[in-house]
Amino acid sequence: MKPMLKLSLSAALVAAAFAAPAFAGKTLDAIKQRGQLVCGVNTGLAGFSQADSQGKWTGLDVDYCRALAAAILNDGEKVKYVPLTAQQRFTALQSGEIDVLSRNTTWTLTRDASLGLHFVGVTYYDGQGFMVPVKAKVKSAKQLKGATVCVQSGTTTEKNLTDFSRTNKLDMKPIVFEKQEAATGAYFSGRCIAFTTDASGLASIRNKDAKDPKEHIILPELISKEPLGPAIRRGDDEFFAIAKWVLYGLIEAEEYGVTQANVDQMKTSQDPVVMRITGSSEDMGKLLGLDKEWLVRVVKTTGNYGEMFARNVGEKTPLNLPRGANNLWNKGGIQYAPPVR
Amino acid sequence: MSAEPLPTPRGPSPAPRRRQWSFRSEAFRGLLFQLFAVVLVGCGIWYLAHNTLANMAARGIQSGFDFLAQPAGFDIGETVIPYDALHPYWRAFLVGVMNTLRVALVGIVLATILGTLVGIGRFSRNAIVRGLCYAYVEFFRNIPVLIQLLMWYLFFTDWLPPIFEAFNVGGLFLLSKAGFSFPVPVWSFGVALALVGGLIGLLAAWLYRRWALRKFEATGRVRSLFWVPLAIVAAGMVLGWLVGGAPTAWSIPRAEGFSMEGGASATPEFLGVLLGLVFYTAGFIAEVVRAGIASVAGGQVEAAGSLGLTRGMAMRLVILPQALRVIIPPLTSQYLNLTKNSSLAVAIGYPDVVSIANTSLNQTGRAVEAISIIMAVYLVISLSTSAFMNWYNKRAAIKER
Numbered sequence: 001m002k003p004m005l006k007l008s009l010s011a012a013l014v015a016a017a018f019a020a021p022a023f024a025g026k027t028l029d030a031i032k033q034r035g036q037l038v039c040g041v042n043t044g045l046a047g048f049s050q051a052d053s054q055g056k057w058t059g060l061d062v063d064y065c066r067a068l069a070a071a072i073l074n075d076g077e078k079v080k081y082v083p084l085t086a087q088q089r090f091t092a093l094q095s096g097e098i099d100v101l102s103r104n105t106t107w108t109l110t111r112d113a114s115l116g117l118h119f120v121g122v123t124y125y126d127g128q129g130f131m132v133p134v135k136a137k138v139k140s141a142k143q144l145k146g147a148t149v150c151v152q153s154g155t156t157t158e159k160n161l162t163d164f165s166r167t168n169k170l171d172m173k174p175i176v177f178e179k180q181e182a183a184t185g186a187y188f189s190g191r192c193i194a195f196t197t198d199a200s201g202l203a204s205i206r207n208k209d210a211k212d213p214k215e216h217i218i219l220p221e222l223i224s225k226e227p228l229g230p231a232i233r234r235g236d237d238e239f240f241a242i243a244k245w246v247l248y249g250l251i252e253a254e255e256y257g258v259t260q261a262n263v264d265q266m267k268t269s270q271d272p273v274v275m276r277i278t279g280s281s282e283d284m285g286k287l288l289g290l291d292k293e294w295l296v297r298v299v300k301t302t303g304n305y306g307e308m309f310a311r312n313v314g315e316k317t318p319l320n321l322p323r324g325a326n327n328l329w330n331k332g333g334i335q336y337a338p339p340v341r
Numbered sequence: 342m343s344a345e346p347l348p349t350p351r352g353p354s355p356a357p358r359r360r361q362w363s364f365r366s367e368a369f370r371g372l373l374f375q376l377f378a379v380v381l382v383g384c385g386i387w388y389l390a391h392n393t394l395a396n397m398a399a400r401g402i403q404s405g406f407d408f409l410a411q412p413a414g415f416d417i418g419e420t421v422i423p424y425d426a427l428h429p430y431w432r433a434f435l436v437g438v439m440n441t442l443r444v445a446l447v448g449i450v451l452a453t454i455l456g457t458l459v460g461i462g463r464f465s466r467n468a469i470v471r472g473l474c475y476a477y478v479e480f481f482r483n484i485p486v487l488i489q490l491l492m493w494y495l496f497f498t499d500w501l502p503p504i505f506e507a508f509n510v511g512g513l514f515l516l517s518k519a520g521f522s523f524p525v526p527v528w529s530f531g532v533a534l535a536l537v538g539g540l541i542g543l544l545a546a547w548l549y550r551r552w553a554l555r556k557f558e559a560t561g562r563v564r565s566l567f568w569v570p571l572a573i574v575a576a577g578m579v580l581g582w583l584v585g586g587a588p589t590a591w592s593i594p595r596a597e598g599f600s601m602e603g604g605a606s607a608t609p610e611f612l613g614v615l616l617g618l619v620f621y622t623a624g625f626i627a628e629v630v631r632a633g634i635a636s637v638a639g640g641q642v643e644a645a646g647s648l649g650l651t652r653g654m655a656m657r658l659v660i661l662p663q664a665l666r667v668i669i670p671p672l673t674s675q676y677l678n679l680t681k682n683s684s685l686a687v688a689i690g691y692p693d694v695v696s697i698a699n700t701s702l703n704q705t706g707r708a709v710e711a712i713s714i715i716m717a718v719y720l721v722i723s724l725s726t727s728a729f730m731n732w733y734n735k736r737a738a739i740k741e742r
Binding site for chain 1: 397400401402403414415416417418419425426491494495498499503518519597598599600602609610687688689690692696699700702703704705706708
């Protein structure tokens with residue numbers, strides 16, 4: 001009996017070793033079959049992904065998911081949002097719990113190469129900064145010698161802080177919290193002199209959590225590059241292509257003046273690039289496995305990149321972030337999309 | 342048919358049986374099934390591990406423990422051993438383990454003392470003391486420990502004054518948002534020798550106690566069992582200090598800029614974890630001690646009283662030693678709970694091994710490896726604690742019979 005059991009167990013093991021992983025090459029099929037895109041977002045970061053009191057999600061990262069759903073499923077509302085902490089986010093994507101991770105995640109070599117992911121592109125070029133109380137009378141990050149700094153764990157922030165501290169011989173002491181609320185709470189109670197995260201996050205937190213936003217300043221130095229963008233699992237090249245070109249399409253649309261308001265009207269334009277964007281000349285969508293109106297639907301759902309930016313984090317919002325590096329390449333920024341052709 | 346003589350009865354020890362290697366022997370069957378169970382469990386574990394590794398490789402997720410030799414690249418807020426960001430990951434994990442042990446050991450000692458006092462207090466003749474102990478147990482046992490940790494941390498960070506307005510006692514002890522800062526002697530050869538002298542004094546004191554106890558049992562003459570050993574330890578330390586050159590340099594904490602320079606600090610994170618765990622676990626230990634004391638036969642109390650022992654002496658010399666047999670096994674569980682609950686420290690920023698592993702996990706992407714390191718660390722700490730307590734339990738038991 002024993003040898004038979006061992007033999008059947010070994011057979012099962014050999015079979016398991018050759019079994020293909022469950023989700024490779026099938027993410028797109030799973031989304032279409034489910035009829036819903038499952039999108040991993042932040043638990044609550046104003047301007048990027050935040051749920052209001054009715055449970056409706058808004059933000060730059062949320063808008064990307066809506067655009068992707070509009071392209072694949074024809075409806076930007078067919079999205080399920082899964083709020084994730086910094087620790088959970090990669091495991092959720094790797095395990096198949098979510099289809100796309102749109103959670104202000106920095107694109108780095110380690111994450112691109114060793115986690116089995118692909119980064120789709122950059123939705124927001126950011127940098128890490130510091131926030132200090134005005135009372136501390138600090139004008140530059142280089143004055144923070146020996147300072148205690150609150151950080152959230154599970155992000156690129158700790159390593160950048162250490163690099164900056166060592167380069168400038170500041171001997172900063174990090175206090176690392178698991179949850180962002182604990183980290184900001186410790187900063188606002190005065191336990192730490194400074195709080196550090198991406199500059200966009202600093203603006204969002206100061207606006208949302210500070211008792212008086214004017215009592216805190218964001219120091220001018222950006223100590224690292226933080227290109228934030230969505231990520232997907234490896235193994236589905238078609239889904240990767242669609243995800244990339246939805247993002248590039250949004251940027252192209254802004255470059256050629258196609259907006260949420262005028263996209264229907266633009267279908268009759270004679271500009272050859274606009275005709276390709278709206279699908280009235282060549283059918284670019286077919287090459288991606290979609291229909292020719294894919295980009296029209298996308299722009300109608302969320303507007304072009306500039307409109308997404310302005311609506312979520314722009315001048316008229318409480319975050320009031322300047323376009324800066326996120327402007328188009330021909331307007332002083334570095335958002336440059338490969339052409340839709 | 343002749344009457345055959347009855348076979349002579351055999352002696353009390355028959356000839357040794359030969360081992361039977363067949364299914365009819367119960368011992369052999371038992372051995373076989375145990376072996377089978379071990380093989381089954383082993384196969385199960387191997388299947389899980391192999392499946393995990395195969396899936397990870399198929400999805401392009403890198404695995405392996407080789408990341409432990411890479412430079413860590415992150416600072417740690419408080420460390421017992423020297424550490425900086427260029428040290429490898431395994432050293433960062435070591436710092437985390439030392440931080441966990443620091444809070445676990447101090448926490449176990451304080452929780453035991455507090456819990457024992459509260460447990461004994463439940464038997465006090467004073468109704469207020471009894472009521473307070475009862476209220477303490479009910480309050481601190483029933484609130485989730487994470488909430489208690491957060492409460493303590495909020496208390497420390499909100500109520501303590503900022504560093505430049507630190508509340509100081511005699512200029513030597515400072516209380517501020519950086520924690521409780523106290524002077525420490527500057528580390529030098531003399532200080533090291535003083536510690537070595539103290540350890541030798543500890544050994545000498547233990548030997549003295551054994552001798553004094555033996556003499557007491559033989560002759561009945563009482564010798565000091567506390568003050569003399571204490572004096573021996575102190576003498577050892579002073580002797581070591583003198584031999585090392587009698588250094589008098591102290592490092593006094595002062596507020597400078599944004600941090601506290603000099604001295605040593607018990608940070609609010611450490612104090613929050615420590616006090617949260619101590620007050621929570623002491624509630625449970627108090628109930629364990631109460632159960633142990635209640636398990637001692639009432640006749641013992643009366644006998645102690647009839648011998649002329651005061652209530653305090655009766656508790657110390659008669660009741661508690663007998664109660665120890667009942668107290669120690671659940672007490673071991675409470676110690677293990679305290680050690681494992683210290684992993685919640687990551688919620689309030691104390692850099693224990695879970696916090697370090699979280700950071701390493703994020704930076705290297707090696708989730709399975711980092712979690713297995715955490716599990717191994719806690720397993721080793723817990724097994725050592727229970728092994729020690731089991732040994733102590735055996736020692737406490739022998740005195741009975």
